[in-house]
Structure formats: structure tokens, C-alpha cells
Amino acid sequence: MMKAAYLKEKMNIIIRDDRPLPEPDDSQVLIKMEFCGVCGSDVHFYREGKVGDTPAPKDFILGHEAAGTIIKAGKNVSGLNPGDRVALEPGYTCGKCEFCKTGRYNLCPDVQFFAAPPVSGALQEYVVHPADMCFKLPDNVSTEEGALVEPLAVGMHAAAQAGVTLGSSVLILGGGCIGLVTLLAAKARGASNIVVVDLFQKRLDMAKEMGATAVINAESEDVAARVKEVFGDLGADIVFETAGAISTIQQTPYYVKPGGTVCLVGMAAESMVNYNFNQIMMKEVTIKSVFRYRNLYPAAIAAIASGAVNVEQIVTHRFKFEDSDLAFHTAVVHAKDEIKEVIEF
Ligand SMILES: [Zn+2]
Ligand SMILES: [Zn+2]
Incomplete structure (x- = not known):
């Protein structure tokens, strides 16, 4: 037994x-x-x-x-x-x-x-x-890191789905585990400007440590104003929603740049969400979504082994x-x- x-x-x-x-x-x-x-x-x-x-x-x-x-x-x-x-x-x-x-x-x-x-x-x-x-796992990847390949693969899949590339400007709504692995993946793909929004300071401190160029505390700051300040009036090339909250899903159309991409990663507790599709249409925004990941374990392990993440x-x-x-x-x-x-x- x-x-x-x-x-x-x-x-x-x-x-x-x-x-x-x-x-x-x-x-x-x-x-x-x-x-x-x-x-x-x-x-x-x-x-x-x-x-x-x-x-x-x-x-x-x-x-x-x-x-x-x-x-x-x-x-x-x-x-x-x-x-x-x-x-x-x-x-x-x-x-x-x-x-x-x-x-x-x-x-x-x-x-x-x-x-x-x-x-x-x-x-x-x-x-x-x-x-x-x-x-x-190679010798220089610990077994504990091996267990973290799973969430990392989610972040890597999200970054790939959204098409993060060299120079992308990225806004990540939610700084929990999935927000942070998305940050790691976006950074490793060469995003230039990565901003993380969360309610909890601990997560924002961690995001900074992990390479976020700026963080926004949604509890104490005006998120819309700060997004404008960091990305300019047009918004970010890519907006990730990783918090899985209705309110953050609803914010995505306003923060994304015309021609940009919204990538939905977090799963909301409610299935039906009021959403401003006119913003999406007028900006010709692409909406992508993420369900788990595929074909990424070898790349995630290699990224850990090389020190890229x-x-x-x-x-x-x-x-x-x-x-x-x-x-x-x-x-x-x-x-x-x-x-x-x-x-x-
Ligand atoms: Zn998981
Ligand atoms: Zn099958």
C-alpha cells in the first residue's frame, strides 16, 4: 500500500x-x-x-x-x-x-x-x-522546477497564441501564477514593455523582480489612467487576461491597441460576460484564447535549463x-x- x-x-x-x-x-x-x-x-x-x-x-x-x-x-x-x-x-x-x-x-x-x-x-x-x-530533466534542472514546467507551459502557450514577438508591448491583467509565467514567456520572446496589473502588492513586487517594466496596483491606482501613461493613448499591442475575473475580461477591449490582440487565459467563474464588442470591431482586434498547452514540455524544459526563464x-x-x-x-x-x-x- x-x-x-x-x-x-x-x-x-x-x-x-x-x-x-x-x-x-x-x-x-x-x-x-x-x-x-x-x-x-x-x-x-x-x-x-x-x-x-x-x-x-x-x-x-x-x-x-x-x-x-x-x-x-x-x-x-x-x-x-x-x-x-x-x-x-x-x-x-x-x-x-x-x-x-x-x-x-x-x-x-x-x-x-x-x-x-x-x-x-x-x-x-x-x-x-x-x-x-x-x-x-537535464542535470541542471531541479525536480521542483520539473513540477513547474506545467504552469510555465501555460504561459508559453499564451505568449505563442497571442503572437508576442521582439518589441511587443504587453499588458497582463492578473499577477498570480499564470500571469507571472505569461510574463516570463513574453519576456523570453522579446517583449519590450511588459506591465502587470493586480490587486495584491506581493504579486506586483514579484512581477517587478521577474522583469516587468512597470506594475499597476488596481487597489490604489487608476488602472485606465496608468495604462494610458505607460502605453500611450492607443494602448498595448497585446492584452492578456489571466485573472479569470469578469471585471478584468471586460477591461480588455479598452486597453488593447487598434489591430492588436486580446488573449484570454484565465477561466471566469461565470460563463456569460457583458463585453464591449464594438470596441473590438472598431479596433479590428483579434481575440485569442488558451486551453492548457500543447507540444511545449521539451521547449519549457530547455528554457529553464538555458536560464532563459x-x-x-x-x-x-x-x-x-x-x-x-x-x-x-x-x-x-x-x-x-x-x-x-x-x-x-
Ligand atoms: Zn496547473
Ligand atoms: Zn484525440
Whole structure:
């Protein structure tokens, strides 16, 4: 038997030593989990017992930002061996549908994804995973960084979707984990002017440290006036919405430059949003959106290894696996002072 962290009910995770050790099939590897990041979607399940209309199943196991060490490989696995440290890409797709066949596997309707019901997450001592979704970490990338490849891939996908390029001016609404990884990715792609807006000063300080050219505190400053001051009357080439709040989604048409791009990254709690489409039409703005990521784990690992991005900076809290409940509790209760919790096994 092995230990796993079960969501018993809202705001309560317990560790039990009652889960059978999984056995890898021929194409899978068995991984001893070492690090797992706490993600916004996990926190939704913890706080509300559901995400959108999807309730957490009984004894649900959270966690999808996972990295660990291979201890056993199925007999058809090549290129990975026991002892290898790997980052686990959490989604496993059918490989056969139109979307998989065109390389856009994040849109596969048959995806199985860690901690997306009914699939269990990675907060267990051992997991089995398809070998082709495990990416070996080079010596100069820590296993903790391996767990952060997942959120980084979201930021990289967002920056690619929005077409950030050398010299782009970028406004990022929301300075939480996803806002900050979007900042890292935009910066690595050569954006010249990157401004982050948030309500919490801690996040803005972090954004500055990570290379934002300016930050705006939405609590104490007039955001519209400051956006004008920084970007000029025309606005920013690219506006990312990463806060997942209706009010920030609604601001995007006003801050984007004519001919520019709005990129929606955060998922709002409400599906219907009042939105000024006339602004979008008159400015001939492109709206892009982001669902997870695709084909990016190797590039994200290479970007960490080369020093092009320093993703470990976003970790503000570290917890032992036994204290998983406290890790989630911190994410809920101390939202003002936290950015990223990582759980270490
Ligand atoms: Zn995540
Ligand atoms: Zn598919």
C-alpha cells in the first residue's frame, strides 16, 4: 500500500495509507512522486468541492503539476530508465482524432488529465504514466522546477497564441501564477514593455523582480489612467487576461491597441460576460484564447535549463506531502501573500 492525499470534503484533505501500488503497463513508467505544485483548478476543488459544474468525486485526489523519479519502466518503453528524473505532462490524449492528428492535442475530446474527474491526480506517493508524456530533466534542472514546467507551459502557450514577438508591448491583467509565467514567456520572446496589473502588492513586487517594466496596483491606482501613461493613448499591442475575473475580461477591449490582440487565459467563474464588442470591431482586434498547452514540455524544459526563464521564483510556499491540507488551506486563506505552493514528497 502507499499513501495518497484524498479530498474528503470542502477544505479538508486527509492522507491515508490505503492505496494499492500501481503497476505500469508495457508503455508506462512507474514514478516515485517528488514534487507537485498546487494549481488554481486544484484550489477550486478544495474550496468549493467543484469546478464549474463538475463536482469532485468521492475521495478525489488532486494535483497535476508533477515531477518525480522513474523506478520502473514497462517493457516497450525506450529512452527512459529507472533513476531518470522526469516532468509529467498531465494530459494523455487519444492520438487518433482530428485534433491529435493535427498536433492540437490539447483540444482532444478524449483527454485523460490528472485531477480532472474521474481521473485521479498526482498527490500520491507513486503514479503510473504513459512514458511518452514523461520528459527527462537535464542535470541542471531541479525536480521542483520539473513540477513547474506545467504552469510555465501555460504561459508559453499564451505568449505563442497571442503572437508576442521582439518589441511587443504587453499588458497582463492578473499577477498570480499564470500571469507571472505569461510574463516570463513574453519576456523570453522579446517583449519590450511588459506591465502587470493586480490587486495584491506581493504579486506586483514579484512581477517587478521577474522583469516587468512597470506594475499597476488596481487597489490604489487608476488602472485606465496608468495604462494610458505607460502605453500611450492607443494602448498595448497585446492584452492578456489571466485573472479569470469578469471585471478584468471586460477591461480588455479598452486597453488593447487598434489591430492588436486580446488573449484570454484565465477561466471566469461565470460563463456569460457583458463585453464591449464594438470596441473590438472598431479596433479590428483579434481575440485569442488558451486551453492548457500543447507540444511545449521539451521547449519549457530547455528554457529553464538555458536560464532563459527562472520559473522557481514563483514558489512562495513549500510544504511536506503530509501537510497537503495546510498547503491548500494556505492557498485559500492567504491568497494575498502567496503565489505558488509546492508540495514535496
Ligand atoms: Zn496547473
Ligand atoms: Zn484525440
